[in-house]
Amino acid sequence: xxxxxxxxxxxxxxxxxMRELMIVPPYGERTxxxxxxxxxxxxxAMLLIMVGAGITLFEIVMRYVFAxxxxxxxxxxxxxxxxxxxxxxxxxxxxxxxxxxxxxYDAVSPTLRLIFDLLGLYVLIVYATLxxxxxxxxxxxxxxxxxxxxxxxxxxxxxxxxxxLLFATVAVAIVAINNHVIDHLNFGRSSxxxxxxxxxx
Amino acid sequence: xxxxxxxxxxxxxxxxxxGLAPLFLFTDFRAEFGVGTIxxxxxIGIIVLLSAGVPIGFxxxxxxxxxxxxxxxxxxxxLVMVRIFGLINTASFIAIPxxxxxxxxxxxxxxxxxxxxxxxxxxxxxxxxxxxxTSLLAVVLAALSGxxxxxxxxxxxxxxxQMLRLGYxxxxxxxxxxxxxxxxxxxxxxxxxxxxxxxxxxxxxxxxTASIVPGFMLAGSYVAYIIIRxxxxxxxxxxxKKFTEDGNEPDKELRGSLLILLLPFLIGVAxxxxxxxxxxxxxDQIAAFVFSSAFAILGIIVWLSARxxxxxxxxxxxxxxxxxxVLGSIYGGVTSIAEAAVMxxxxxxxxxxxxxxxxxxxxxxxxxxxxxxVGAILWVTFGASVLAGAFTLSGGDKFVSSAILDLNAxxxxxVVVMLLIFFVLGMFLDWIGIVLMTMPVFLPIxxxxxxxxxxxxxxxxxxxxxxxxxxxxGSAAFYLKSVAPPDIDLVTxxxxxxxxxxxxxxxxxxxxxxPQISTFLVR
Numbered sequence: 029x030x031x032x033x034x035x036x037x038x039x040x041x042x043x044x045x046m047r048e049l050m051i052v053p054p055y056g057e058r059t060x061x062x063x064x065x066x067x068x069x070x071x072x073a074m075l076l077i078m079v080g081a082g083i084t085l086f087e088i089v090m091r092y093v094f095a096x097x098x099x100x101x102x103x104x105x106x107x108x109x110x111x112x113x114x115x116x117x118x119x120x121x122x123x124x125x126x127x128x129x130x131x132x133y134d135a136v137s138p139t140l141r142l143i144f145d146l147l148g149l150y151v152l153i154v155y156a157t158l159x160x161x162x163x164x165x166x167x168x169x170x171x172x173x174x175x176x177x178x179x180x181x182x183x184x185x186x187x188x189x190x191x192x193l194l195f196a197t198v199a200v201a202i203v204a205i206n207n208h209v210i211d212h213l214n215f216g217r218s219s220x221x222x223x224x225x226x227x228x229x
Numbered sequence: 230x231x232x233x234x235x236x237x238x239x240x241x242x243x244x245x246x247x248g249l250a251p252l253f254l255f256t257d258f259r260a261e262f263g264v265g266t267i268x269x270x271x272x273i274g275i276i277v278l279l280s281a282g283v284p285i286g287f288x289x290x291x292x293x294x295x296x297x298x299x300x301x302x303x304x305x306x307x308l309v310m311v312r313i314f315g316l317i318n319t320a321s322f323i324a325i326p327x328x329x330x331x332x333x334x335x336x337x338x339x340x341x342x343x344x345x346x347x348x349x350x351x352x353x354x355x356x357x358x359x360x361x362x363t364s365l366l367a368v369v370l371a372a373l374s375g376x377x378x379x380x381x382x383x384x385x386x387x388x389x390x391q392m393l394r395l396g397y398x399x400x401x402x403x404x405x406x407x408x409x410x411x412x413x414x415x416x417x418x419x420x421x422x423x424x425x426x427x428x429x430x431x432x433x434x435x436x437x438t439a440s441i442v443p444g445f446m447l448a449g450s451y452v453a454y455i456i457i458r459x460x461x462x463x464x465x466x467x468x469x470k471k472f473t474e475d476g477n478e479p480d481k482e483l484r485g486s487l488l489i490l491l492l493p494f495l496i497g498v499a500x501x502x503x504x505x506x507x508x509x510x511x512x513d514q515i516a517a518f519v520f521s522s523a524f525a526i527l528g529i530i531v532w533l534s535a536r537x538x539x540x541x542x543x544x545x546x547x548x549x550x551x552x553x554x555v556l557g558s559i560y561g562g563v564t565s566i567a568e569a570a571v572m573x574x575x576x577x578x579x580x581x582x583x584x585x586x587x588x589x590x591x592x593x594x595x596x597x598x599x600x601x602x603v604g605a606i607l608w609v610t611f612g613a614s615v616l617a618g619a620f621t622l623s624g625g626d627k628f629v630s631s632a633i634l635d636l637n638a639x640x641x642x643x644v645v646v647m648l649l650i651f652f653v654l655g656m657f658l659d660w661i662g663i664v665l666m667t668m669p670v671f672l673p674i675x676x677x678x679x680x681x682x683x684x685x686x687x688x689x690x691x692x693x694x695x696x697x698x699x700x701x702x703g704s705a706a707f708y709l710k711s712v713a714p715p716d717i718d719l720v721t722x723x724x725x726x727x728x729x730x731x732x733x734x735x736x737x738x739x740x741x742x743x744p745q746i747s748t749f750l751v752r
Binding site for chain 1: 230233234236237240241243244245247248249251252278279280281282283284285286287288290291294295298303305306307308309310313314317318320322323326327330564567568571572574575589590592593596597599600601603604605606607608609612657658659661662701702
């Protein structure tokens with residue numbers, strides 16, 4: 029079902045093509061600047077996994093064809109994958125696609141639905157705050173230590189991914205507030221190019 | 230309007246203050262109330278939050294964090310980070326984005342449609358042939374995909390219109406597509422198995438091996454059902470009026486294609502037999518099978534590439550090559566699971582490129598789909614892992630398993646009760662929520678009863694096949710609904726699932742009665 033080959037005119041400019049490809053309107057009928065940031069940012073974060081595929085292929089070839097396995101590929105792929113896990117959660121929140129049970133939610137009145145949404149928002153904010161309370165000081169200490177010693181340049185998993193996890197969780201909470209403001213307070217500008225996504229989980 | 234704003238502000242500020250509470254107050258809740266009370270609160274909390282439609286990942290995460298706080302106070306909250314980071318830092322997890330990317334790349338290629346067209350042209354002359362073709366295609370796609378959804382949507386787009394146009398019974402067509410499409414989570418590489426293996430610390434390769442036979446039992450029973458049902462009641466699957474559109478000789482072509490597709494298999498079996506004679510162990514035999522057949526497939530692709538005949542074989546062979554490479558590398562122990570998944574991605578890109586369908590836009594769409602699925606699956610895993618950790622640390626698993634073991638019920642009855650719990654939970658929850666919430670409790674019990682965790686994993690996977698189809702939250706139905714003609718409503722879809730659910734239950738019973746069916750390959 030992939031699109032058949034279409035004859036296109038020569039691209040008027042590579043930069044313009046890239047722009048069209050990378051900056052797409054975010055999902056949703058009404059959007060704010062936060063939606064645009066998340067959408068565009070995710071567009072670039074998606075590419076990381078391709079980098080991971082590329083270097084892993086390099087590693088397999090080096091190991092079996094040249095019998096000289098690398099030492100850095102596994103670590104780097106793990107890092108790229110970790111960034112993917114964390115950043116994808118933000119986009120999924122923007123698209124309101126986090127897995128949930130909607131049997132009751134779909135059946136109740138709009139007022140009750142608003143209350144359910146508020147409960148979900150409350151839960152998420154408590155979660156993010158508890159996580160910050162529990163580990164922010166240690167994580168920052170580790171992060172700044174890595175910066176001071178220059179170890180940050182080799183992208184140590186623990187010192188970079190932990191702060192990123194805190195960032196991602198807070199970002200998810202912010203996007204959730206943004207969603208609530210759009211859905212219930214009629215906030216945001218209506219985007220004309222409404223994108224329909226195909227469902228896959 | 231104003232009250233909505235006020236309520237939002239209250240919730241935001243209240244949430245932050247609640248989250249900050251551990252800094253200021255702590256009483257020894259555990260000493261005061263005991264484990265039982267905390268667990269009861271947990272159960273009530275989870276029911277309330279999930280039924281209010283709170284995303285599973287956040288509901289479980291916050292409850293886990295609160296339980297940790299009640300047990301260990303503010304210093305314990307660092308565990309939340311420790312648990313999630315431990316998951317992220319797991320090598321096998323990397324396979325998940327790659328497997329999903331591989332499947333979504335292939336879904337966007339026209340290859341599945343080509344294979345279906347060729348297959349249904351060949352088999353369509355037999356009664357029920359197009360439904361059988363759909364099942365066969367479903368099995369091939371299942372071996373390329375670890376999740377359901379994409380596969381059902383694809384089959385719904387490719388096969389459903391064809392079957393409806395030919396006048397096939399609606400229910401038969403829908404059931405075939407959804408049951409066949411759900412096999413993606415059963416036949417390796419299955420993301421369900423990967424997550425189960427990570428959570429229970431069992432070997433994912435062994436899980437993949439053990440699920441082969443049950444997976445094919447399911448697929449085989451679907452095909453057998455279609456054939457028997459249409460023979461008994463020919464009205465369900467009318468024969469097409471015009472047999473072939475072009476002047477090919479279908480019988481000859483069918484025989485030729487079958488022969489060609491069998492050839493790599495036979496060569497693989499021969500290679501495995503030779504290594505068996507040489508005294509190699511099971512894994513090496515599998516590796517011999519895989520790689521000799523891979524070379525055979527490559528040879529045949531080259532041989533066939535210039536010909537116009539044998540469309541089925543020509544369409545299927547590239548996919549078989551990918552399956553062979555990915556699963557072969559895993560079973561043969563050549564690469565890690567993540568590396569095998571990467572090989573699958575690269576091979577899919579090459580196949581799509583050779584079909585002249587490679588476009589940057591297609592790759593970006595696949596990447597976006599991968600991103601969305603990964604985010605949805607992994608964030609549930611994060612939260613549930615926090616909850617599982619909190620549960621274990623507060624002694625919940627010991628509490629529940631001793632309570633169950635003290636019943637002195639026969640072991641098999643306990644397993645059956647667990648399966649019933651899966652069945653009930655499966656009506657409302659996603660598989661990922663079930664595996665993460667039940668396994669910390671169930672697995673210690675299963676181990677104490679002396680059962681094989683690999684076998685239990687296969688049982689779980691078959692239960693999830695049932696869960697995909699059972700209303701009101703059978704996800705298979707929603708995926709099909711999104712691409713079905715408007716006159717097919719959810720009730721019709723769910724009604725079609727009956728016979729297929731019965732077959733799945735039969736396979737489940739067989740697996741409970743004869744564990745060897747799944748475990749004989751891993752011993």
